[in-house]
Amino acid sequence: MDDQNREYEDYEALHDELFALLDQHRMKALSQKLGEMNEFDISEFLGELWEDNPQRMAMVFRILSKEIAAAVFANLEVEEQETIINSITDTELAGIIEELYVDDAVDMMEELPANVVKRVMRTATPATRNLINQYLKYPENSAGSIMTAEFVDLKKYMSVREAFARIRKIGEDKETIYVCYVTSAKRKLEGVVTVKDLLLSDDDVILEDIMDTNVIYASTTDDQEEVSDMISNYDLIAIPVVDKEGCLVGIVTVDDIIDVMEQEATEDIEKMAGITPSDKPYSRTSVVDIWKNRIPWLMFLMLSATFTGMIVTHFEDALATQVALASFMPMLMGTGGNSGSQSSTAIIRSLSLGDTSPADALRVIWKELRVAFLCGISLAAANFIKMLLVDRLLLGNTAVTMSVAATVCCTIVFVVMFAKVVGSLLPMIAEKIGVDPAVMASPLISTITDAVSLLIYFSIAKMFLHF
Numbered sequence: 001m002d003d004q005n006r007e008y009e010d011y012e013a014l015h016d017e018l019f020a021l022l023d024q025h026r027m028k029a030l031s032q033k034l035g036e037m038n039e040f041d042i043s044e045f046l047g048e049l050w051e052d053n054p055q056r057m058a059m060v061f062r063i064l065s066k067e068i069a070a071a072v073f074a075n076l077e078v079e080e081q082e083t084i085i086n087s088i089t090d091t092e093l094a095g096i097i098e099e100l101y102v103d104d105a106v107d108m109m110e111e112l113p114a115n116v117v118k119r120v121m122r123t124a125t126p127a128t129r130n131l132i133n134q135y136l137k138y139p140e141n142s143a144g145s146i147m148t149a150e151f152v153d154l155k156k157y158m159s160v161r162e163a164f165a166r167i168r169k170i171g172e173d174k175e176t177i178y179v180c181y182v183t184s185a186k187r188k189l190e191g192v193v194t195v196k197d198l199l200l201s202d203d204d205v206i207l208e209d210i211m212d213t214n215v216i217y218a219s220t221t222d223d224q225e226e227v228s229d230m231i232s233n234y235d236l237i238a239i240p241v242v243d244k245e246g247c248l249v250g251i252v253t254v255d256d257i258i259d260v261m262e263q264e265a266t267e268d269i270e271k272m273a274g275i276t277p278s279d280k281p282y283s284r285t286s287v288v289d290i291w292k293n294r295i296p297w298l299m300f301l302m303l304s305a306t307f308t309g310m311i312v313t314h315f316e317d318a319l320a321t322q323v324a325l326a327s328f329m330p331m332l333m334g335t336g337g338n339s340g341s342q343s344s345t346a347i348i349r350s351l352s353l354g355d356t357s358p359a360d361a362l363r364v365i366w367k368e369l370r371v372a373f374l375c376g377i378s379l380a381a382a383n384f385i386k387m388l389l390v391d392r393l394l395l396g397n398t399a400v401t402m403s404v405a406a407t408v409c410c411t412i413v414f415v416v417m418f419a420k421v422v423g424s425l426l427p428m429i430a431e432k433i434g435v436d437p438a439v440m441a442s443p444l445i446s447t448i449t450d451a452v453s454l455l456i457y458f459s460i461a462k463m464f465l466h467f
Helices: 002-023 027-035 039-052 054-061 066-075 078-085 090-099 102-111 114-123 126-136 160-173 195-199 224-233 254-272 287-304 306-314 316-321 329-353 358-394 402-432 442-465
Strands: 179-183 189-194 238-242 248-253
Touching: 002 027, 002 039, 039 054, 039 066, 039 078, 054 066, 054 078, 066 090, 078 102, 078 114, 090 114, 102 114, 102 126, 160 195, 179 195, 179 248, 189 195, 189 238, 224 238, 224 254, 248 254, 287 306, 287 442, 306 316, 306 442, 316 442, 329 358, 329 402, 329 442, 358 402, 402 442
Parallel strands: none
Antiparallel strands: 179 189, 238 248
C-alpha cells in the first residue's frame, strides 16, 4: 500500500510539474520532460489536456519528437486523434501514419468520421493505403481485423547467421522480433523459430533443423475471442494468421489480445447489466448516448413486468383474506432473482472459458438442481426461524401463523430450484443458437423468475391455506 501511495504521489508531482511548465510557456523544457516519459503516460497527460482544452492538447502533441509521436498517437482516444489530425499538416499526418503499426491504423480508421478518414487515406503512401484497405475488408472482430503485418519472416534454407542478419535489417519496424515465422517462396507458413532457438544454436545451423513445424495458427476469419483463447491456452506471445490458401498474412500479438479481452469483458458486463454495449469509455460518452444504450432494456423489462402485475391482480381476493402473504412477495422475488443471477453468471463465465458447452446441459442442470436444493433448504430453515421469532414474537404479527411460515418456506425451496435451473439453462440455449450468453443474464432472468415465483407462491398457498 505504501508503494502504491508513493507511486500516486510521484505521478501527482510529475503531473503538476508538466502543467506548470505548460502554464509558464517553457515548451523546450516541457518537450524534454515528455521525452523522458513512457508513451502511455504521455497519452494520459494529453488526454487530461484534451478534457480541458483540445487545441492546447494538439499544440503539446506537436512538440513531441518524431520518434515517440506515433506511439503516443496510437494510445490516444479516437476523439483526441481526430483533434490532432485536424490540427496538423498533411506532411505531419503522413509521417504519423507511416510510423503506426497497420493494426493501430486500421482501428483508428474504423472509428474516425468519414471526412477525416478520407484525409488520412489521401496522405498515406500507396502501399500503406492498400494494406489498410485490405485489413478493412476483414469481418469485424475477426483475426484479420486485429492482426498486424509487421512480422519477421525467414526461409528454412537460411543459416542462423543469415537469420540474424535479416532480423537486424528489417526488425526495427516489426511489432515483435522474438518469434519469427518460416515461410516458403509462396508465403506458405512452414514453421516457427524463436530468438532463443537462434541464440542457442551455432551460426551455421540451418533453420529447417531447429524450427518447430507444429505451428499453432489462426485463420483471418476466426473470431477474435477464439484467437484470444488460443493465445491464452498455448501461452503464446503472438499467433500467426493465415488466409484460405494457408499463406501467412499477419500476426496477432499478446498486447492486441489484452485489448480484445478488455473489450469483450466490458461488452459482457454491459450486456449482463442490460446495457447496449458501447465502444466509448463512460467518461467520453454523452448523456444522450448513455440514455440510448440503457433505455431499450429498461423499456423491455418494464413492459415485461406487466405479467407480474397481472398475476398479483388475479390473486387479489386471496391476498385480501391472507394479508400476511403480501409482505413476503418482495423477498421471494428477490431471492429468485439472486439465485438465478448466481447460476447464470457462473455458467456464462464457464462457457467463455470453454469449461462447459451446450452439450453439457443435462450435467449442468443436475448439478445446479442439487446446489439449488441445498441452498433452498438452508434459506427456508433460516427464514422459518426468522418468521416465528422476529415477525410473530418480537414484532407481534399474529397473521404470521405456522401455515403461512410453511407456505413461504416451501415456496423458497421451489423458487430457488426453478431460478437456478433457468439461470443455468438460458445461457446454454443462447450459446447453442449463436447468441451471446451474456444477453441471458440478470435482468432477463430476474423478470422471468419474478413472474414464476408468484405463480409458485400462490399455488402452494392454495394447498396450505385453502383459499
